[in-house]
Amino acid sequence: MQTAHLIYFSPTGTTRKVSEAIAQGFGAGKVIHYDVTLPGSKFDTVLTDGVAIIGIPVYAGRVPKLCWQRLQAITATHIPAVLVALYGNREFDDALVELRDLSVAKGFNVIAAGVFIGEHSLSTPTQLIAAGRPDAQDLKLAIQFGQQVAAKIASEHFDTLDMEGHVPYKERPKFGGQAPETDAEQCIFCGKCAEVCPLGIIAVDLLITTNAENCIMCCACVKACEVQARHFRHPQIEEKRAILQKNCSKPKTPEIFI
Numbered sequence: 198m199q200t201a202h203l204i205y206f207s208p209t210g211t212t213r214k215v216s217e218a219i220a221q222g223f224g225a226g227k228v229i230h231y232d233v234t235l236p237g238s239k240f241d242t243v244l245t246d247g248v249a250i251i252g253i254p255v256y257a258g259r260v261p262k263l264c265w266q267r268l269q270a271i272t273a274t275h276i277p278a279v280l281v282a283l284y285g286n287r288e289f290d291d292a293l294v295e296l297r298d299l300s301v302a303k304g305f306n307v308i309a310a311g312v313f314i315g316e317h318s319l320s321t322p323t324q325l326i327a328a329g330r331p332d333a334q335d336l337k338l339a340i341q342f343g344q345q346v347a348a349k350i351a352s353e354h355f356d357t358l359d360m361e362g363h364v365p366y367k368e369r370p371k372f373g374g375q376a377p378e379t380d381a382e383q384c385i386f387c388g389k390c391a392e393v394c395p396l397g398i399i400a401v402d403l404l405i406t407t408n409a410e411n412c413i414m415c416c417a418c419v420k421a422c423e424v425q426a427r428h429f430r431h432p433q434i435e436e437k438r439a440i441l442q443k444n445c446s447k448p449k450t451p452e453i454f455i
Contacts, residue, residue, distance in 0.1 A: 200247030201225035204271055205281075206233050206264035207252065208395050208417035211315030211331060212283045216252040218336045219279060219311070222343020223248065233267035236397040244273040248350065251300055252281035254315065256413070257370045258290025260299065263395060263413060268299060277355075278305035279346055285317030286327035286445045293454075294362030308355050309346045309455040313339065314448070318416040319429065319438045326441050327448070338451050345455055360454040375431045376412035377419050379405035383426035390418035390427055 201220040207213040213232070220228050225248070231240050253264050278300050282293050289312050297307050313335055317326035331339070349355070376398075379390070384405055391399040398408035399418060407418075414434075419427040 199225065200227045200229060202229050202231060202244055202247055202249040203252070204231040204233070204249055204268070205252035206254065206261065206267065206395075208234055208254070208393065208415035209316070209318065209420050212252040212254050212281065214336070215283060215311075215313045215315075215331050215339045216250045216281055218331075218339035219250055219281065219343040219346070222340040222345075223347050224344075231271060233264065233271075234395050235393075236395070239267055239270050241270045242272070244271070244276055247276060248346075249273060249276060249278040249305055250281060251278055251296065251305070252283070253292065253296055254415075255282050255284035255289045255292040256372075256415075258288060258292055258367050259369050260292050260295045261413060261415075262369065265299065268303070271303065273304040275304055275306050277308045277350055280307060280310035282310075282312045283315035283331075284312065285320070285441070286314050286330070286449050287317075287441065289361075291362040291364070291366040293360050294364060295366050297358075297360065298364070306355070307358055308349060309342075309453070310358065310360050311339070311342050311451060311453045313451045317441060317445075318414060319434065319441060321438070324438050324442050326438070326445060330448075335451060342451075342453050342455075345453070349455060358454055361452075372413050373410050374412075375414065375429075375434060376407045376409035377416060377427045377429040378407070380426045380428060381405075383424050385424055385426070387423070389421045389423065393417040393421045
């Protein structure tokens with residue numbers, strides 16, 4: 198297999214993990230990463246060969262707006278592309294068709310797509326929502342998916358790809374105004390929360406401060422904190438977390454479109 202271009206937005210690492218498993222299934226001779234997660238990670242690139250894997254997390258049934266903006270600079274000359282969407286065991290809604298439309302507009306030839314489960318950003322040790330996903334079985338399926346895609350490419354026979362979702366897309370909810378906070382007594386000021394924030398809105402000084410107005414609620418800072426000093430306890434978040442735990446506890450399985 199030729200070069201695999203891994204293009205992904207992955208604040209908590211789940212989208213990257215599945216994308217890498219698919220590339221493993223390809224048996225790609227070379228893997229190039231285009232990680233658009235962190236501030237300044239903008240690639241002004243035209244891909245002319247190989248196969249692209251374009252991965253995103255699903256935020257409220259849509260491609261995250263920040264991710265959408267950072268993907269704009271990557272274009273292609275009609276190379277094959279595999280789409281990957283990770284959602285937190287609720288629904289992926291219109292995110293996959295939105296990613297398809299974005300990819301096609303940027304010159305990719307979408308030949309396959311996969312939807313996988315990732316631990317929900319609001320999952321906590323005491324309120325589990327798809328905790329530990331993607332698990333070993335998910336990654337095994339991702340590898341098998343990559344093998345199927347490799348066979349598809351080798352056949353050079355591409356049919357019109359149908360996938361679930363609607364156009365026009367569902368309305369994008371407004372993020373911002375709520376953000377995780379730091380427990381000053383637990384915090385060791387390691388700065389890890391600031392390092393993983395996709396927007397760079399966490400400042401480490403005498404106190405840890407967060408610009409909540411721009412927070413996208415990915416909770417990368419919460420999951421990266423090794424001393425559990427970051428928490429998201431806003432009343433509206435607690436209510437949403439309880440609803441998700443109640444209604445989305447039955448494990449869902451990955452879906453592929455090829």
